[in-house]
Amino acid sequence: MQTTPEYEIIAARNRFRLQLNRSISGGSFQSETDIIHRYAQRAEAEVLIRELYFELYFDKSDLRIGKQVINWGRSNGAFVTGILSPLDLSEFLTQDPSDLILGVTSLNYIRYFGSNSLQFVFAPVFEKDRFPSPDSRWFPLQTIDAPLPVRYRTYESERPATDMQAALRYSLRSPDSVDLDLMLYYWTHPMPSFSLTVELFNDFPEPPSVDLSETYRVSPMAGYSLNWQLGDNFSLLSESLFVTDALFTFLPVSVNRLEDALESTTDALLVLQEFELRNDGYLLTKPWLQSMAGLQSEVAGTTISLQGYLETIFKYEDRILPQQFFPYATLFMNRSFLRDRLQVITGGRYNFFGNDFWVQLQGVYELDDGLELSAGVNLFGGKEISPFYGHFTFNQFRDNSFLFSKISLYF
Numbered sequence: 183m184q185t186t187p188e189y190e191i192i193a194a195r196n197r198f199r200l201q202l203n204r205s206i207s208g209g210s211f212q213s214e215t216d217i218i219h220r221y222a223q224r225a226e227a228e229v230l231i232r233e234l235y236f237e238l239y240f241d242k243s244d245l246r247i248g249k250q251v252i253n254w255g256r257s258n259g260a261f262v263t264g265i266l267s268p269l270d271l272s273e274f275l276t277q278d279p280s281d282l283i284l285g286v287t288s289l290n291y292i293r294y295f296g297s298n299s300l301q302f303v304f305a306p307v308f309e310k311d312r313f314p315s316p317d318s319r320w321f322p323l324q325t326i327d328a329p330l331p332v333r334y335r336t337y338e339s340e341r342p343a344t345d346m347q348a349a350l351r352y353s354l355r356s357p358d359s360v361d362l363d364l365m366l367y368y369w370t371h372p373m374p375s376f377s378l379t380v381e382l383f384n385d386f387p388e389p390p391s392v393d394l395s396e397t398y399r400v401s402p403m404a405g406y407s408l409n410w411q412l413g414d415n416f417s418l419l420s421e422s423l424f425v426t427d428a429l430f431t432f433l434p435v436s437v438n439r440l441e442d443a444l445e446s447t448t449d450a451l452l453v454l455q456e457f458e459l460r461n462d463g464y465l466l467t468k469p470w471l472q473s474m475a476g477l478q479s480e481v482a483g484t485t486i487s488l489q490g491y492l493e494t495i496f497k498y499e500d501r502i503l504p505q506q507f508f509p510y511a512t513l514f515m516n517r518s519f520l521r522d523r524l525q526v527i528t529g530g531r532y533n534f535f536g537n538d539f540w541v542q543l544q545g546v547y548e549l550d551d552g553l554e555l556s557a558g559v560n561l562f563g564g565k566e567i568s569p570f571y572g573h574f575t576f577n578q579f580r581d582n583s584f585l586f587s588k589i590s591l592y593f
Contacts, residue, residue: 185559185583192584193276209238212250214285230270233285234374243293252303253349253419254365255407258487259512259531262421262474262542263365263405265372266303266349269311272442274579275322275540275560278588283433283493284531286312297355308345308398310337323376323394324578326569329447330390330454333390337374337396345370347400359411365423367403374398375429377463392455397465401427415480419489421473428470432501434458436494437570444569469496494516504572509534523548529556531576559583 184190197218203210214233221227235248255264266285269278290304314320316334326332332393347369354362379393412418433440434456443453457464476489493508514529530541544558564577 183585184581185561185585186581191221192582193273193586195219197281200323201478206236207348208240211234211236215475216281218365229451231285235285239301242295243291245292246288246290249287250290251283251285251291252288253283254363256409256419257421257474257512258476258489258514259529260474260491260510261372261470261487262423262491263363263407263425265367265369266305268309268372271322272312272314274314275542276584299353301351301353303351305347306345307516308347308400310396310398311372313396315372319582320579323576324569324571324575327335327444329444329450330358330392332394334394335393337398345400361409363407364407365407365420366407367405368400369403370398370400371425375431377465378433378457379463380457380459390451392454397463399427399429399467401545402423402544412562417478419474419476419478419487423472423525425470425472427467428495429465429468430468430495431503431572432464432466432499433503433570434464434501436490437503437568440570441568448506466499466502468498468502470494471496484515486513487514502572503570505535508573520547533564533573533575536564536567536573536575536577538562538567538575540576540579546562552592554592555588556590557585557587 183190196522198217198511200215200217204215204294212233212235213231214335216230216231218228218230219227225282230248230523233248235250237248252266253264254266255262257264266288268284270284271282273303286309287307287539288303289301290301292299292301301540312536313336315323323334324587327420332494347367349365349367349369351363351365354360354364366411373397374396376394377397378583379394379395381391397506400552406419406421408418410418435453438455443449471494472491472496474491476487478485488511490511491509495502495504495506498506510531510533512529516525516527516528518525525546527544527546528542532539539562541561545555548554561583562579563574563579567575567577
């Protein structure tokens with residue numbers, strides 16, 4: 183329920199999850215299926231297959247084939263190297279974090295060398311994140327109150343054969359308390375860019391319009407993920423992903439001129455005339471690096487994780503809409519009470535340039551074996567910012583701050 187007027191119920195659902203595990207000769211069969219009933223869609227129920235795979239066990243290796251969740255990386259509140267499995271962001275953070283990660287249809291082979299391992303993942307098709315529709319209160323782009331219509335188009339692959347992806351990870355588990363993962367990818371980063379098309383001569387009586395199309399590109403990537411245990415209750419975390427061919431939107435006019443054009447149709451038409459009919463959709467390909475460094479500790483029975491992030495665009499040009507450097511930080515704390523029956527979790531993220539934030543406080547209480555109650559609050563906020571800001575901002579959800587509760591029964 184919203185914490186601001188009109189105090190609406192912004193999400194309500196029943197979720198039935200069925201997990202099946204069956205041993206077979208030399209392996210096992212695993213599946214996890216959700217049946218979701220949303221109160222906003224009373225007559226409809228969604229069947230969501232989260233995982234469905236066969237696993238085969240060999241002397242020094244394992245092989246999984248099918249739809250499976252693959253978790254890489256050590257980030258909290260962001261995803262750096264953990265980009266293989268798609269996310270369900272259709273209702274954003276009204277869902278539990280464990281419900282956001284979905285399975286990716288893939289072949290997953292792991293070869294073990296003592297405590298170390300080499301993992302190969304092959305995905306025949308690109309599976310994008312599930313995003314909210316443009317008319318949703320959770321749509322990640324800021325809506326533009328423009329004198330001319332702006333239309334959003336979702337991604338549709340015209341050549342599925344080019345969507346094939348592969349990733350390789352070598353995991354080193356050192357007896358000196360150092361865990362290191364080295365990754366190579368030929369993968370599609372889940373963060374979309376939006377190509378831009380200006381339609382000046384639509385069929386009468388439709389006015390000129392602007393189309394923003396969700397766009398992705400498969401790219402070579404390299405990354406690492408590190409966990410270094412510095413003491414009994416203290417560890418250093420670090421993670422980076424370098425993308426050679428990341429896509430970024432650029433504009434032929436300044437943001438100031440675009441903001442002025444929002445005031446009148448005449449100014450908007452004058453600005454649109456400076457947009458050419460281009461094959462590239464006003465997208466540039468640049469190298470991009472996302473890095474994280476953090477600390478995790480146990481203090482007085484409380485687990486504390488502080489992580490700082492920096493996104494960097496190389497070979498930067500001033501006409502690119504996103505900023506060259508984009509820093510943000512996350513903080514999460516967790517403590518148990520009442521003999522571990524009560525978990526109190528708090529966390530959030532702060533984006534420095536936009537001065538916007540997300541904060542969550544949650545309590546989870548195990549009332550009885552198999553019966554769990556939880557309640558909490560998610561708050562979003564920040565300063566007003568240009569509708570042409572080139573990054574995601576929590577400020578656009580400030581009216582969506584909400585209280586929540588959940589009852590979970592396991593049997």
